Amino acid sequence: MTEFVLMGLLPNIAAELLPAPWAAQPESAIAQAGWLISLYALGVVVGAPTIAGSVARFPRHRVMVVLALALTVFNALTVIAPTFELVAASRFLAGLPHGAYFGIGALVAADLLGPGKRAQGVAFVLSGLTVANVVGVPLGTLLGQQWGWQAAFVVVAGVFAVATVAIALTVPPHPGDPGRRLRDELRVFRVGQVWLALGTGAIGFGGFFAMISYIAPMVTDLAGSPEWSVSLVLVIVGLGMTVGNLVGGRLADRDLRRSLVWGLLALAVASALLALTAAWIVTLGLFAFAVALTGSALSPSIQTRLMDVAGDNQSIAAALNHSALNIGNSLGAFLGGLTIAAGWGFAAPAWVGAALGLAGAGIAVMGFRVERARRARG
Structure with missing residues (x-):
């Protein structure tokens, strides 16, 4: 919820926190x-990378409690911040623990499920994101539309408070690596395949976020549907994410290369079809x-690809998936906003x-070809 609920409330936030730009040109304010x-x-x-690398030596179950x-x-802080600038600062701060939180959780789950099911373990943890998009984000959007956008973040903070207690009570003890230091973990950036995997994820995820970041005005302004239908479309998006996450984990365990390249190509086709048909609410939802x-x-x-190419630097590799995802988030939102403002x-x-x-598909193909060529030489 903390990452995605904003996307359905951008018009509400713009109207309240940016009143002058909203009065002059709502598109620019959004x-x-x-x-x-x-x-x-x-x-x-x-x-x-900085938090995950710094805490790699500590017990992972305790780190998860602190991050939650x-x-x-x-x-x-987002709830009580009175200005756009302070809300912006609180959103940056809230993002800092995110990648380490999910990355370390994915490591714990992957270890518990064992070899051959690592990607399914990762998918299990990431299912929290997808379930949030079926239930939490639409509910938070509806609450924000009816009671003010801050109401959505009251729910977010409350859920995290409950999660902190739940993790403390239920996640089994999981040791860290006492010998690891941030300097050791940062050596992962010397691995060329890590950069290619990050590039694949950042660019590819950007394609998804370019769409979802502006789903609210797409539904109301382009398709001409009422504001309440934004929550319904967000439920549909959340169902798509849930199905995709579960299918993606199984496909990655079977054939990582094909699932990655063909998945990116399918994303490109689906995005183009959305662009062509978004004026009709049924095809927009589809x-x-x-x-x-x-x-x-x-x-x-x-995430599995990063863990494969990172060697011993597993804590930071697991968290870097979320760096890639959120570079894509930032890139997609930025480029999408530029096209709207233009x-x-x-x-x-x-x-x-x-x-x-x-x-993203092109970068993925490049990474696999470089890896194949290096193995052939070796």
Whole structure:
């Protein structure tokens, strides 16, 4: 919820926190409010490798409790921040623990399920994101529309508070690596395949976020549907993400390369079809489901790929998936906002998504070919 609920409330946030730009040109105000999405994503990008690398030596179950508590506090700050600038700062702070939180959780789950089911373990943890998009994000959007956008973040902070207690009581003890230090973990960036995997994820995920970041104005302004229908479309998107995540975990365990390349190509096709048909609410919902399914199916593949190429640097590798995801979040929201502010209409972000999906597939193919060539020489 903390990452995605903003996307259905951008018009509400823009109207309240940016009254002058909203009165002059609502499209520009919505695009500026989209910076909140990018700032959260930037916090994840900065925090994921630095925090995960710094805490690799500590017991993982205890680290998860501390990170969940930090997410509780920083999301509560979003509720009480009175200005756009302070809300922006709170979103950046809330993003800092995000990548390490999910990355370490994925490591614990992958170890518990054992060899041969690592991607399914990753998908199991990431299912929290997808379930949030079926239940939490639509509910939070509806609450924000009816009671003010801050109401959504009251729920977010409350959920994180409950999660902190639940993790403390139920996650089994899981040791860290006492010999690891941040300097050791940062050596992962010397591995060329890590950079290619990050590029694949960042560009590919950008295709998904270009669409979902501006789903609210796409539904209301482009398709001409009432505001309440935004929540319904978000439920459809969440169902697509849930199905995609479960399917993606199984496909990645069977054939990581094919699931990654073909998944990115499918994302590009689904985004293009959405752009062509978004003026009709039925086809908008159908292809938004397809974009969500294909985009979410990529996440287990990217995280498993990073863990495969990172060697001993598993803590930071698991968190880097969320850096890649949120670089894509920031990139997709930024480029989508640029196209809207340029006057190209609310379908333009879906075209951005199609282009980014194709670019991500190209980077993935490049990475696998480089790896194959290196093995042939060796």
